[in-house]
Amino acid sequence: MEFQEMTIIEEHNPSEGPHRKESGKRGRKPGRKSADKVDMKAKLERSRQSARECRARKKLRYQYLEDLVSDREKAVFALRKELEKYTNWSKEIDEGKVPEGLQEFLEEMGTMKQEVSM
Template sequence: MDDSKMVGGKVKKPGKRGRKPAKIDLKAKLERSRQSARECRARKKLRYQYLEELVSSKERAICALREELEMYKQWCTAMDQGKIPSEIKALLTGDEQNSSTKSSKNSNQS
């Protein structure tokens, strides 16, 4: 008897199952691998550049907020000593002028 088997009415020959390995050109495979590595390094470089720019912008924002906080601390210290900083006076007088001009415009229109 031969090595073939009868399964479901079909004759099966012994051997490997699945797809047969295609004969791949080794040089082409190496070149594809090199190209993929180059693209990966380029993507990595762009990602690092983006992250560095993001970090620097966040650091600038933090510095600006610290300066603003320091200014507010100085204002509070001055007000605790009974002095009103000129910046606050300007804000208060500017707000009063804006509200008085709005009310006078509204009264003129009525």
């Protein structure tokens, strides 16, 4: 195998010295001590205010979710109670008994069917 020798081409003139930017963003700026303190205080206050607002939003979000869970749990308990009632009714019907409240339920359902069909 043959290898070619590589040469490095320099773009800047070595007699110019190292290449530096004059207007960099880093480092301290002379004569800005008191203005920086005021800016820093304002920045800290804005940060504190933002943190307070964030905590308030978080609290509201958790309260909303807790209310939502509570409502859903109530609905689940109501549905379980209704399911238990219907299960007991079916057992009583299998035994040949007329369950208490069945007649009112059937009348109510009949009224609802009449309203829907009209």
